[in-house]
Amino acid sequence: MSWSFPIFGALLFWLLLWGLYRLALRASHAHPSAQQPTAPPATPRQAAPGAGETVFDSLARACGGDYLQARRLMTLEQESSPGISDTEAATRAYHRLLRERS
Helix, strand or coil: CHHHHHHHHHHHHHHHHHHHHHHHHHCCCCHHHHHHCCCCCCCCCCCCCCCEEHHHHHHHHCCCCCCHHHHHHHHHHHCCCCCHHHHHHHHHHHHHHHEEEE
């Protein structure tokens, strides 16, 4: 009967490892809506004239509150005109978005 304890211990150890593996697998394949929202990307902090919000906030609002889309539009503007500031890129992206929607 002395051989049963090591087998039982090995079985319990294997079950523990298998359970941890399943938890890790489930966490890595979680549905995106179940995950915590990420913080919005860094934004330019120059206030828009006559308003209490930044140019980036206006762009994000025009994108329906989608900060990632607003950041992508800014990046496209910066790629087309290298060297412009984040504020200028947000302004150009905002005006381009309004032009394309009308």
